[in-house]
Amino acid sequence: MRPLTEDETKTVFEKLANYIGRNITHLINRPDDPHCFRLQKDRVYYVRESVMRFATSVGRPELMSLGICLGKFTKTGKFRLHITSLEFLAQYARYKIWIKSNGEMSYLYGNNVLKAHVGKMSDDIPEHSGVVVFAMNDIPMGFGVTAKSTADARRLDPTGVVAFRQSDIGEYLREEDTLFT
């Protein structure tokens, strides 16, 4: 376990900013409850500082997880967000799409968001920007990138793709073997 280097921090923050924009400051500056980012075996964890201090007692080979895992660095140095980061993405999301109950299962099985399934979406989403997907009852379901801007999406036919899926909570079942260590 170690703090992120400058390059790593930049990569992670750029990725996060795709989804939560300037709200990223809410993650970093929490004077009442300071949190920090820590790297452990390629994975980046977002954790309360007090918890992190206790975790320093645990040896590197034995430490399996602390706080919430945001994602992992790939071998090529890119950073990939995991579904486990959804809690924070959903909290501070800049652009949101809500899907109707008939599209829930389709999305949870790993499909893209179709026009027919969109219940509502934020007004001013540009093309190819990060978006968090919610169910109509505001349960966060995953995140992805938009295929069309909000204006273009209005003119789309019902089978057209509004947003490409990047991650969904169905992965807790589908990817259990690879997602966590």
Next chain:
Amino acid sequence: MVRSKPKVGRKARMKQGPVPTLDEFYQGILDPRKAAQQKNNESESRKRKRENRGASVKSKKEKAVFEKTKSDLFEEEEQEHLEEDKKVAGEDDFYEFGDEEEQSDIDEEEVDDGNENESDEVYDSEDENERGRAMFSDDEGDEDLLEAANQQGLANVFKGDSEDEDPAEGEEDEFVNSDDDFKQGEEEDVEINVDSRVTNVLPSGQEVEAPSNVPPDIHISRTRIQEILNVLDDFIKYGEAGRSRSDYVAQLIADIANYYGYTEFLAGKLFELFSPREAIEFFESNEVPRPITIRTNTLKTRRRNLAQALVNRGVNLKPIGNWTKVGLQIFDSQVPIGATPEYLAGHYIIQAASSFLPVIALAPQENERVLDMAAAPGGKTTYISALMKNTGCVFANDANKARTKSLIANIHRLGCTNTVVCNYDAKQFPHVIGGFDRVLLDAPCSGTGVIAKDPSVKTSRNEKDYIDLPFLQKQLLLAAIDSVDANSKTGGYIVYSTCSVTVDENEAVVDYALRKRTDVKLVETGLEFGVPGFTSFRGKEFNQRLSLTRRYYPHTYNVDGFFVAKFKKMKVVEQKPNGTSKA
């Protein structure tokens, strides 16, 4: 409905008509053809014969399992199996009389076949790797079984039991019924020969030798279990002259082992815990799966909202009981309960009702530091985290790296941000990090409380397990005690729990810890129900405060068999001259 489900097949068979008395059985065994001719009612006797055949095939297999376990010849398992199969095939031919009659009763035959196949499967799935593997109360059971349990639970509700929420009542009902059946048969018997109960209960010397060439019959066992129970109820009145009570008990244990498919060792071990009648209730309830229950994740939702959301998805549920505000019992569901959007969003976790108990006993407070020594798959850890409202810090440790995967998955799914997951042997714990406010030790155990969930326990446990496991548990419990900070302002508590009901793994371990660590004492668990732990057992005297521990049995509360003890580590440490106290 219940018949086609596994595990209840034997029970279903039990329901077929009144139980014949022992005399009838012996007669039938000696010469089935003649016995059949004597009967006026052809179909009645035919049914019985077929039962005998199915039963003997089954019991033969079980006997094979016993022998194998005893001799520990695992490498020969496959071969034995093949041989057994051949024998069984031959046996089938031998018993195949009255074929032409069977045509008329296809339904019957199908049920029997189903049962035979089922018993085959049980035999095959006996995996040597499974042996010796410690059990954890949170392991997920077969969902099919749970389904069956739920249906049964629902049936109970429809019967009008909704007032009393304990589905164990249904269980009792059946028990009473079978008892009645027996009594009917007995009354007839009494008219013919008043002393029959006394003279014929135990097999004579010759009959005892007989099983070497004839497989023990499961129905004889069942009938004899009932008869011996009656004798033991009033031994002075019904006991046969020249036979001691222990003769009867030994025979009863042998019959239990045969009828329910346990090794005789384990049957004896479990039998010791109860009065004879209660023991049978215990063994009976191990044949019935427990209901499926879920725990609301209070970090993300409330029980009322969750119940509403699940009802909208076609799930039939109700609160478990008054003792928990977060548990829901599922009766049936049109959707897989482990894959709803609510499940994936972490609004609930599938968790046995019994595994709420140690966490309720632990009663973690906000801003404390808590250690869960054997955490996977995380049901209890996430419950601790939820009770602490994500404040403080929870250390979740598990010695098995593969199992930490499910632990981490559950922690993230349920959004527990205050956890640290590590992969140590829990015995190292005070050295890794100590000074915890509370420690939960849900120790690896033999799993005798969760036989309904994992029937392989019936045959896989031997004497050595009951030396090795308590040894490990004692080490772990001492490590747990040492990891606690006695000077903690809010805490200083240790909870020890197992999903086993044997005394060796529970009271004996707790008593050992009390003797080894003089700075801890037992305190009230804070649990509303449960049977007090033993203070003495078969000549062993334990600490008198062991009555503060709590035991849970499947037949009394319809939860898994469980044991919970809560310690408080005291602030003042008196250093004993011989140095037995805390180092």
